Amino acid sequence: MRLFTALWPSDAALRHLTSAVDRLYRDRLAAATAGLRKFRFSGSERWHLTLCFHGDDADLDDVTERLESRVARLLATDPAPPRLRLAGCGTFRGVLWIGVEPETTEDDRALRALVRAAGGDPHGYRAHLTIARWAAGRAARELLTGLFTGYAGPWWQPRELTVVRSDLRESGPEYRIAHRVGVTRASSG
Numbered sequence: 001m002r003l004f005t006a007l008w009p010s011d012a013a014l015r016h017l018t019s020a021v022d023r024l025y026r027d028r029l030a031a032a033t034a035g036l037r038k039f040r041f042s043g044s045e046r047w048h049l050t051l052c053f054h055g056d057d058a059d060l061d062d063v064t065e066r067l068e069s070r071v072a073r074l075l076a077t078d079p080a081p082p083r084l085r086l087a088g089c090g091t092f093r094g095v096l097w098i099g100v101e102p103e104t105t106e107d108d109r110a111l112r113a114l115v116r117a118a119g120g121d122p123h124g125y126r127a128h129l130t131i132a133r134w135a136a137g138r139a140a141r142e143l144l145t146g147l148f149t150g151y152a153g154p155w156w157q158p159r160e161l162t163v164v165r166s167d168l169r170e171s172g173p174e175y176r177i178a179h180r181v182g183v184t185r186a187s188s189g
Helices: 010-033 060-076 105-118 141-146
Strands: 002-007 050-053 084-092 095-104 130-132 160-169 172-182
Touching: 002 060, 010 084, 010 130, 050 105, 050 141, 060 105, 060 160, 084 141, 095 105, 105 160, 105 172
Parallel strands: none
Antiparallel strands: 002 050, 002 160, 084 095, 095 130, 160 172
């Protein structure tokens, strides 16, 4: 079991990205993924932003207690949750990701405050959502990222942070939400 804290895009944002993947880009995918072994899109039910990895040995009770406390302190200063959208694209080794764009400088600050509340380091944090992976091979990075040139989804605001339990299975990791913490006054408590 591994634990991480994440936030999930809105249903509208996920539908928009799913539609973009399904309708606009799959026809050009073969050329972009030539030479990559086991290239696969992950299911949209797995698309999330990881704010902090807690590791294999993390204690769920400790993680949730710290998260609750940090979020309560954050809400005491009355911040609004950040306004975000999925936009842009990039690659890491073996990973194709969609970027996360804050609408304003204040939204960027609010996103980084959520990263800090989750226990992550907001400095150098690159908000992204992994949509595909491959096992081996050199990616034609320009072709892959070119599939999503100009992509921008609808704006959304997170309502909660989740502590997610990741259990490794033969088919890959299985995610289960272990705890939820509201990040708005209306959803907290």
